[in-house]
Amino acid sequence: xxxxxxxxxxxxxxxxxxxxxxxxxxxxxxxxxxxxxxxxxxxxxxxxxxxxxxxxxxxxxxxxxxxxxxxxxxxxxxxxxxxxxxxxxxxxxxxxxxxxxxxxxxxxxxxxxxxxxxxxxxxxxxxxxxxxxxxxxxxxxxxxxxxxxxxxxxxxxxxxxxxxxxxxxxxxxxxxxxxxxxxxxxxxxxxxxxxxxxxxxxxxxxxxxxxxxxxxxxxxxxxxxxxxxxxxxxxxxxxxxxxxxxxxxxxxxxxxxxxxxxxxxxxxxxxxxxxxxxxxxxxxxxxxxxxxx
Amino acid sequence: xxxxxxxxxxxxxxxxxxxxxxxxxxxxxxxxxxxxxxxxxxxxxxxxxxxxxxxxxxxxxxxxxxxxxxxxxxxxxxxxxxxxxxxxxxxxxxxxxxxxxxxxxxxxxxxxxxxxxxxxxxxxxxxxxxxxxxxxxxxxxxxxxxxxxxxxxxxxxxxxxxxxxxxxxxxxxxxxxxxxxxxxxxxxxxxxxxxxxxxxxxxxxxxxxxxxxxxxxxxxxxxxxxxxxxxxxxxxxxxxxxxxxxxxxxxxxxxxxxxxxxxxxxxxxxxxxxxxxxxxxxxxxxxxxxxxxxxxxxxxxxxxxxxxxxxxxxxxxxxxxxxxxxxxxxxx
Numbered sequence: 001x002x003x004x005x006x007x008x009x010x011x012x013x014x015x016x017x018x019x020x021x022x023x024x025x026x027x028x029x030x031x032x033x034x035x036x037x038x039x040x041x042x043x044x045x046x047x048x049x050x051x052x053x054x055x056x057x058x059x060x061x062x063x064x065x066x067x068x069x070x071x072x073x074x075x076x077x078x079x080x081x082x083x084x085x086x087x088x089x090x091x092x093x094x095x096x097x098x099x100x101x102x103x104x105x106x107x108x109x110x111x112x113x114x115x116x117x118x119x120x121x122x123x124x125x126x127x128x129x130x131x132x133x134x135x136x137x138x139x140x141x142x143x144x145x146x147x148x149x150x151x152x153x154x155x156x157x158x159x160x161x162x163x164x165x166x167x168x169x170x171x172x173x174x175x176x177x178x179x180x181x182x183x184x185x186x187x188x189x190x191x192x193x194x195x196x197x198x199x200x201x202x203x204x205x206x207x208x209x210x211x212x213x214x215x216x217x218x219x220x221x222x223x224x225x226x227x228x229x230x231x232x233x234x235x236x237x238x239x240x241x242x243x244x245x246x247x248x249x250x251x252x253x254x255x256x257x258x259x260x261x262x263x264x265x266x267x268x269x270x271x272x273x274x275x276x277x278x279x280x281x282x283x284x285x286x287x288x289x290x291x292x293x
Numbered sequence: 294x295x296x297x298x299x300x301x302x303x304x305x306x307x308x309x310x311x312x313x314x315x316x317x318x319x320x321x322x323x324x325x326x327x328x329x330x331x332x333x334x335x336x337x338x339x340x341x342x343x344x345x346x347x348x349x350x351x352x353x354x355x356x357x358x359x360x361x362x363x364x365x366x367x368x369x370x371x372x373x374x375x376x377x378x379x380x381x382x383x384x385x386x387x388x389x390x391x392x393x394x395x396x397x398x399x400x401x402x403x404x405x406x407x408x409x410x411x412x413x414x415x416x417x418x419x420x421x422x423x424x425x426x427x428x429x430x431x432x433x434x435x436x437x438x439x440x441x442x443x444x445x446x447x448x449x450x451x452x453x454x455x456x457x458x459x460x461x462x463x464x465x466x467x468x469x470x471x472x473x474x475x476x477x478x479x480x481x482x483x484x485x486x487x488x489x490x491x492x493x494x495x496x497x498x499x500x501x502x503x504x505x506x507x508x509x510x511x512x513x514x515x516x517x518x519x520x521x522x523x524x525x526x527x528x529x530x531x532x533x534x535x536x537x538x539x540x541x542x543x544x545x546x547x548x549x550x551x552x553x554x555x556x557x558x559x560x561x562x563x564x565x566x567x568x569x570x571x572x573x574x575x576x577x578x579x580x581x582x583x584x585x586x587x588x589x590x591x592x593x594x595x596x597x598x599x600x601x602x603x604x605x606x607x608x609x610x611x612x613x614x615x616x617x618x619x620x621x622x623x624x625x
Contacts, residue, residue, distance in 0.1 A: 062442065063477035108330055115333045119343075120373040125331040147328045154324055166324040167347060169375040218378055220413040257486050257528025266456070266491070267449050268483040 101138050104129045108144060120164035123155055123177035130181050140185070149190045152178045160198030161206075170202055171216040176228040179235060200238040203229050211246020222263045223254050224272075308338060309345040309365070314358050320344035321351055339369050350379050355386035364397070371401050377410045381417060391422050399433060406437050412446045416453060427458040435467070442471060443480045452487060461492045476512055482521040486528055502529050510546045517550040523559040527566075534570045543567065548578050555585045556608040561601055565619070568598040598623050 060068070084092060108129045111118075118125055126148055133140065140148070154166040155178060161170025162178035179199075182190040206213045206229065213225040226247050233239035253265045260269025309315050322344055325332065335343070342365045349359045363380040366373060384394060395418050402411040415433075419426040434451040437444055455461055465488050471481035489501045506529060512522040526546075530537035537543060544567055550560040568574065574582070574597055582597055585604055602620040606613050 061475035061477055063475050109332065111331060111333045113334045113336050113339075116335055116339050116370055117372060119333060119335075119339075119370050120375065122331045122333075129331075143328070144330070147326075147330045150326055150328070151330045154326055163375065164373070166326075167351070167375075168373075169378055171374060215409075216374055216378065218381065218417075219374065220409060220416075256483065257531055258483075258524045263445070264449055264452075266452050266487050268445065268480050270445065 097136060101133065101136055104132050104136075105138075105140075105144075108140075108148070120168060121174065121177075122165045123152060123162055123174045123181060126152065127177040127181045127184070130184050134184050145185055145187065146189070148181065149185065149187075149193050152182060153193050156193075156195060156198075157202070158198075160195065160200070160202030169216050171219070172203075172206060172213060172225050172228040172232075173215060175199065175202070176232050179232045183235060194236055196236050196238055199232070199236065200243075203233060203238075203243055207243065210250055211248075212250040213247075223251060223261060224263065226251060306338075308341050309362065310341055315345060315362075318345060318348050321347035323347065342366050342369055346376060350375070355383045357387065359383050360387065360389070367401060371405045371408050372410060374410050377414055381414070391418055394418055395422070395426070395429070402433075402437070406441065406444055407446060409446070412450050415450060419454060419458065424458045427454055427460040430454045430458070431460050438471075442475060442478050445480075448480050448484065452484070455487075456491070461488070461494050464488055464492065465495065472512070476516065477519050477521060479521045479524075482525050486525065489529075498529070505529055506540065506542055510542055513546055513550065517554065517557050517560060520559060523563060527563070538567055538570045538572045544572060544575070544578065548575075548581060551581055551585070555581075555604075558605065558609045561605050561608065565598060565601045565605065568601065569623075596623065 081089060081092060108126070111125065115125070130140070130148065151166075152162065155162045155164070155168070155174065157163055157170040159170070161172070162175040163170050164174045168174075179194060182194060203213070205217070206215070206225070208214055208221050210221070212221045212223075213229040214221045215225045215228075219225075229243065230239065230247060233243050251261060254262045254267070256262050256267075256269040258269040260271065262269050309318075310320070320341065342362070346362050346366045349356075349362055360380065360383045363376050363383065366376040367380070370376075383389075384391075395415065398411055398414050398418065402408070402415065405411055415430070419430050431451065431454060434447045434454070437447040438451075441447075455464065464484070468481050468485045468488065471478055472485070475481070488495060489505055490498050495501055506526065509522045509526045509529065512519065513526070526543065527537075530540070544564070547560045547564045547567070550557050551564070554560075564572075564578075579597060582600055585600070599620060602616055602623060605616040606620075609616060
């Protein structure tokens with residue numbers, strides 16, 4: 001018997017009741033295929049289907065199957081925990097601080113070959129690990145700290161912004177990662193390594209006439225780019241009307257009929273935290289018209 | 294391993310250092326400095342390709358051999374946006390065959406369907422190729438969506454192609470097909486909304502609304518726990534609450550669902566919104582809600598909306614704070 005959890009995926013398509021996913025018929029002038037046999041109500045106390053067709057096993061859709069798999073896996077985890085003896089339970093629920101600190105500290109120096117897929121994201125690697133250690137309340141030793149600051153300076157383009165590695169094109173996401181790493185480190189040396197004037201110029205170059213930003217020279221325009229730009233600009237105090245103008249409107253244009261925000265106008269609402277933050281940030285300053293109803 | 298464009302694994306891969314065409318190139322090592330951090334243990338081939346790439350990139354060389362090298366680099370790390378950018382620069386300088394290039398990127402995209410760079414490159418190419426690319430781009434996204442019907446990049450690309458290059462004709466049929474396969478596919482519902490509001494051949498929301506309401510209500514009846522059609526239904530009446538309240542099919546749908554399952558949160562919250570917008574509940578609706586109230590004697594003889602709100606606090610405990618707050622706004 002599967003544990004029924006009221007989990008909700010961040011995108012509103014999940015379903016808990018494994019009822020038949022039959023589909024409505026009719027619709028457009030270009031006629032759709034006719035509806036597959038009968039509908040069947042959910043197992044939990046449903047009525048027999050209206051047209052009285054013979055009950056058949058519900059055909060589950062991909063969404064339902066995926067949802068059930070996740071719920072089953074979570075249920076297994078809960079079951080193991082529930083069944084464990086009290087002392088075993090406390091060990092299982094303990095955060096392995098030392099192991100995490102070791103993993104993160106080592107990773108800041110050396111990473112396995114398989115990390116080559118993140119070769120254009122090395123400031124992110126810095127950020128994830130530095131931030132992780134900060135959350136664990138660990139300090140970096142001075143050498144490591146200095147070396148990280150130096151490395152990020154090497155990722156800093158001479159005309160502004162940070163790329164994914166030394167010599168790479170500056171990119172808003174890697175700029176976000178680099179700046180946040182430096183801010184997390186928080187030392188005078190770290191903070192003063194950020195060339196704010198150049199960063200501002202880079203961002204202005206990335207600004208699109210729609211008010212949004214593109215990720216890099218000739219790169220994609222979307223809400224993520226807006227978030228990373230505004231967030232970093234705000235953090236290093238270079239956010240002005242030139243950078244901010246039109247961003248709120250662009251984001252508002254990305255709000256969908258569901259009420260959430262998409263990556264681009266018309267795309268599906270996506271549950272990233274990022275966007276909520278940006279929305280807040282924009283609202284705070286420019287009171288743009290995002291519908292909260 | 295990585296082949297240059299046009300030579301798909303026919304021959305054994307030759308590392309750059311052993312290619313006669315690159316004999317005059319001095320590879321440029323990565324400037325990681327003396328005390329590197331987040332140092333990746335690159336394999337030999339990766340290291341070498343990137344050193345040669347860096348050399349040609351630094352020199353700004355826009356040549357066929359540079360193009361081939363970008364292909365090698367892309368195969369090793371399709372996420373390297375600098376390489377993709379330079380590749381575009383070279384393609385333009387060489388006035389390269391864009392259709393051949395689309396074939397190249399499609400192969401990368403098929404094995405990396407969630408990579409931002411490939412989709413951006415496709416968009417760049419398609420824009421240059423123009424409306425002639427519409428059909429093949431729709432075929433391609435259809436292929437990707439057949440493997441993962443919710444791939445966000447594929448949907449974005451498909452939408453961009455529709456809006457920039459066309460191909461609207463069979464899109465509603467495609468949505469119908471996807472929703473037949475999986476009525477919970479919220480991405481397909483979202484696409485449907487795009488069509489209904491923006492398709493140049495369907496007539497717009499006002500024209501489509503009526504049939505769409507029927508379609509959506511039917512989907513709800515088949516599975517009231519599917520949130521997508523509820524959201525879609527709301528969207529059909531975006532910015533027009535009066536019309537929403539006036540459409541009896543909507544409140545009827547809520548009622549029908551609640552009669553079968555009085556705990557359906559979607560029906561309850563939709564009903565609450567309708568009441569808030571001024572819906573005058575029918576006697577039948579009042580009866581149903583009072584019956585629910587009887588299951589919960591605490592609510593007493595409160596206003597209908599307040600009753601619905603208190604039921605929601607019980608049925609949707611995840612959002613109990615929201616529904617409590619909502620209730621306070623009702624009293625005013």
